[in-house]
Amino acid sequence: MDVSAKVTAKGQVTIPKEVREALGIAEGDHIVFRVEKHRAVLARTPRLLDLAGAVAVPAAKRGATWGQVVAATRKARSGR
Secondary structure: OOOOOOOOOOOOOOOOHHHHHHHOOOOOOOEEEEEEOOEEEEEEOOOHHHHOOOOOOOHHHOOOOHHHHHHHHHHHHHOO
16 A cells, blocks of 8 residues: 655654554554665554563463563573
């Protein structure tokens, strides 16, 4: 799909309705622009809570605090 939009004097662009609908972008959503050489890719960023359950966590590691995760990672990287 190719859809064009005009840049305003303030550098703003309205995302065309067709693009918002195709990406599921709604008011209040956050988007990210990724620049790849001479083009930019636009994507809706997922809400963090929408990602819950997306990564399987082994039962033995569930319930660990962030500090415990960081400590275990550092220990594993140091080879001790």
